[in-house]
Amino acid sequence: MIELKQVNKSFEGRQVLHDINAIFLSGKNNLIIGASGGGKSVMMKCMVGLERPDSGMIEFDGRNLLALEDQDLRDVRREIGMLFQGTALFDSLTVEQNIAFPLEMFSKMNPSERRDRVNFCLKRVNLENINNKYPSEISGGMKKRVGIARAIALDIKYLFCDEPNSGLDPITSRLIDELINEITHEYGITNVINSHDMKTVFDIGDHIIFLYKGQKWWEGNREDLKHAQTEIKELDQFIKASYFE
Amino acid sequence: MISKPEKTNIFFKRISDEMHKIGIGSLPIVAITALFIGAVTTVQTAYQLVSGLISKTVIGTIVSDSTMLELGPTITCLVLSGKVGAHIASEIGNMRISEQIDALDVMGINAPAYLALPKIIAGVIMIPLLNFIAIALSIYGGYMAGELSGILTHQEFVSGARETFKGFTLVFSTIKAFTFAFIITSVSSYQGYYTSGGALGVGESSTRAVVFSSVLVLFFDYILAEILL
Numbered sequence: 001m002i003e004l005k006q007v008n009k010s011f012e013g014r015q016v017l018h019d020i021n022a023i024f025l026s027g028k029n030n031l032i033i034g035a036s037g038g039g040k041s042v043m044m045k046c047m048v049g050l051e052r053p054d055s056g057m058i059e060f061d062g063r064n065l066l067a068l069e070d071q072d073l074r075d076v077r078r079e080i081g082m083l084f085q086g087t088a089l090f091d092s093l094t095v096e097q098n099i100a101f102p103l104e105m106f107s108k109m110n111p112s113e114r115r116d117r118v119n120f121c122l123k124r125v126n127l128e129n130i131n132n133k134y135p136s137e138i139s140g141g142m143k144k145r146v147g148i149a150r151a152i153a154l155d156i157k158y159l160f161c162d163e164p165n166s167g168l169d170p171i172t173s174r175l176i177d178e179l180i181n182e183i184t185h186e187y188g189i190t191n192v193i194n195s196h197d198m199k200t201v202f203d204i205g206d207h208i209i210f211l212y213k214g215q216k217w218w219e220g221n222r223e224d225l226k227h228a229q230t231e232i233k234e235l236d237q238f239i240k241a242s243y244f245e
Numbered sequence: 246m247i248s249k250p251e252k253t254n255i256f257f258k259r260i261s262d263e264m265h266k267i268g269i270g271s272l273p274i275v276a277i278t279a280l281f282i283g284a285v286t287t288v289q290t291a292y293q294l295v296s297g298l299i300s301k302t303v304i305g306t307i308v309s310d311s312t313m314l315e316l317g318p319t320i321t322c323l324v325l326s327g328k329v330g331a332h333i334a335s336e337i338g339n340m341r342i343s344e345q346i347d348a349l350d351v352m353g354i355n356a357p358a359y360l361a362l363p364k365i366i367a368g369v370i371m372i373p374l375l376n377f378i379a380i381a382l383s384i385y386g387g388y389m390a391g392e393l394s395g396i397l398t399h400q401e402f403v404s405g406a407r408e409t410f411k412g413f414t415l416v417f418s419t420i421k422a423f424t425f426a427f428i429i430t431s432v433s434s435y436q437g438y439y440t441s442g443g444a445l446g447v448g449e450s451s452t453r454a455v456v457f458s459s460v461l462v463l464f465f466d467y468i469l470a471e472i473l474l
Contacts, residue, residue, distance in 0.1 A: 048351050049350070049351070050347055050350055050351065073353070074353040077351065077352060077353030078352070078353055080351060080352075082348065082351045084344045084347065084348060085344070086343055086344050088343060088344035088345050088347060088348040089345075090340075090345055090348075091339075091343075091345075102352055104252065104255060105251050105252055105255065105352065105354060106251070106352075106353075160351075
């Protein structure tokens with residue numbers, strides 16, 4: 001479980017996150033939704049340690065990320081996997097080398113064990129026989145899957161997905177959603193997904209947080225969302241803007 | 246940036262890869278530049294020494310000394326600040342804008358140490374070696390130009406080159422190459438690491454890397470000459 005307590009963040013005097021309190025549950029798809037510029041990406045960056053909040057606490061199963069010593073912080077980070085919006089695969093490395101990268105850096109596996117683990121991860125994301133291809137030689141959807149395979153190569157506890165469907169066609173988007181959903185429940189991972197794709201929200205969103213202008217406007221599950229929509233104007237506008245009617 | 250590498254074997258493999266990229270990858274441009282600089286120096290020195298009172302061996306002396314003192318390390322490193330510096334800045338800059346550096350950070354890897362340190366170490370090993378090759382080829386270029394154009398005989402060139410040779414000249418040249426190598430690799434890595442603003446930003450970082458490292462090479466060229474000569 002990840003818990004945010006009174007997290008504030010500003011850039012050059014402009015407050016981007018206001019007193020955010022939120023809980024992200026283990027074994028669930030926790031979605032952060034909201035319009036662009038609403039603070040979703042900054043909130044995720046604070047959670048993975050790419051940005052440091054001005055104040056507040058971010059606890060990973062009781063360990064406050066902002067107060068940890070270097071070694072403890074590294075230990076927590078090795079429990080984190082992240083799927084970036086642009087996949088962030090290393091373009092100088094092959095698919096196999098990309099997935100093996102965290103294993104080489106942090107595990108004591110020998111080359112044969114590493115290869116087995118890479119093949120297992122590739123199979124898990126429904127990809128095979130692309131080990132020697134470079135990221136530039138595969139499609140956007142395949143890159144996303146390789147990104148997921150790299151994220152789960154180590155036994156992670158927390159998975160962060162930043163706009164996992166961006167740039168993908170609707171069919172591939174649903175496949176990626178299904179894959180993320182399966183992996184989350186199969187491994188009991190605390191999954192945090194940053195998205196403004198309402199189809200993703202209604203398909204796999206177990207726990208949803210709606211951010212509006214840097215503030216947590218609403219929090220609940222997808223069953224409550226329809227009801228909340230009738231009461232909260234900003235949430236209603238956001239959801240309706242996603243429909244093609 | 247200076248911190249214990251996560252895995253020593255990966256760190257050394259990265260240094261070896263970078264040594265290959267910087268050293269072998271830069272060899273053709275360094276060789277071509279050095280050969281022509283030596284040849285041009287011979288021809289131009291002969292053109293300026295029109296007096297019959299001055300021995301032609303002086304041409305050999307001027308070519309070899311100026312090559313070791315200035316042309317070898319400085320011109321080589323100015324060329325390398327364009328070739329190696331731009332490459333380092335654009336490679337790291339591209340990793341920055343495509344979130345690859347963020348991916349390293351999220352994994353808990355010290356990104357500057359992982360990306361920049363192997364390049365700096367490889368640079369300070371390989372660039373002084375390239376400097377030795379540049380000096381040898383430049384003197385050979387000068388010698389060949391003298392011989393082929395009939396300006397002076399090979400005995401005159403070799404005798405002039407040997408006449409005033411001092412071991413310290415070569416040491417000074419190596420100190421310069423070492424210092425310039427550190428400047429080129431560290432300035433370019435810094436510019437690449439702090440790239441922002443997309444593809445345009447990568448171009449700007451590469452330009453800044455070349456300009457700043459070239460200016461610093463020239464500045465430290467003067468400082469080292471003042472201090473050590």
